[in-house]
Amino acid sequence: MSQDQRDGEGFSRTLGKRRPAPAGAPPQASSRAAMTAMAQYRTGVPKGVFIYASHEAANADWEHWRVLGMIANTRVKPNA
Secondary structure: OEEOOOOOOEEOOOOOOOOOOOOOOOOOHHHHHHHHHHHOOOOOOOOOOOOOOOHHHHHHHHHHHHHHHHHHOOOOOOOO
16 A cells, blocks of 8 residues: 555555646646646636525526537537
């Protein structure tokens, strides 16, 4: 069993050979680029406070926004 140096958590199995960066070291350029790419994700949900008459109405809006987000993130644009 190996232990994490940072928090002492024990692991029964470790796969791969990656090692965590030393504490206090800045992340590598590739890691920073990946974090920046992830931060650009948009949900498509408009800002504001929404009051619904029922859970079904709230769920319908949420599903509508999720579908619009999935369409916006597709690689092949549908024929409109």
